[in-house]
Amino acid sequence: MSKQPNKTISRLRLVRRIAIGLAALILVAVVAVIAQQRLADSPRTGTAPEVKIGGPFALTDHTGRQVTEKDFQGKAMLIFFGYTYCPDVCPTSLTEISAAMDKLGPLADKVVPILVSVDPERDTPEVLKDYVAHFHPSIVGLTGTPEQIKQTAKAYRVYYAKVTDKDGDKDAYLMDHSSVIYLMGPDGKFLTHFSTQTDAETMAAKIKSLL
Ligand SMILES: [Cu+2]
The missing domain is CATH 3.40.30.10 (Glutaredoxin)
Structure with missing residues (x-):
């Protein structure tokens, strides 16, 4: 086997690793954005609006x-x-x-x-x-x-x-x-x-x- 195909294989491996790494990063970012939006949309998180019932009598x-x-x-x-x-x-x-x-x-x-x-x-x-x-x-x-x-x-x-x-x-x-x-x-x-x-x-x- 010559040196040339070996080099190509290792380069392919490197490219594949970078691609997987990037994909994982993008996935984490997307999940984080969705989670944040869900939190912002939910009325049940944070301080609930006070229900105006009751008072002096x-x-x-x-x-x-x-x-x-x-x-x-x-x-x-x-x-x-x-x-x-x-x-x-x-x-x-x-x-x-x-x-x-x-x-x-x-x-x-x-x-x-x-x-x-x-x-x-x-x-x-x-x-x-x-x-x-x-x-x-x-x-x-x-x-x-x-x-x-x-x-x-x-x-x-x-x-x-x-x-x-x-x-x-x-x-x-x-x-x-x-x-x-x-x-x-x-x-x-x-x-x-x-x-x-x-x-x-x-x-x-x-x-x-x-x-
Ligand atoms: Cu009654």
Whole structure:
């Protein structure tokens, strides 16, 4: 074998190595660019935009005490809006909330479930006191003047409306209302929400993961 073909082979090898090296470099660069773009496009990375739910309120609790959001500071509020005459949604939610509280163990001390009445006309503090006692000792019932309720519901983006009885019985009305259950952090800021379909197990697990 002459020297010439050997030289050609080694040169070919060198060229091939350089080509592989360049290809690898290009691949790394492309992957880096794609990864960076994905990060930039994703709304879930970095600081998430703050959800504007909740805020100041002034209401009366089921013991007749005047309270504001400051009275619950340092505790997470599991807050939802309803009324004691509610035939289905509210009792179901309160049952699941009560069971979730029991599943929280020692963490339950840091959570206060709150029912804000959207029916202040019938839900006096006394009526609320009797009602919440059926569910869990930690549940706080809140009511107030129609204006106070309106302000609070607005802060929590809750809808409610009176549905008058077809037979004209003015005391037998129902209240149509949003049924979302909010979990507000110890700083009063929105953490997450649950629906009336959320079972106690799921609710407790989520609360544990967030507090
Ligand atoms: Cu209800």
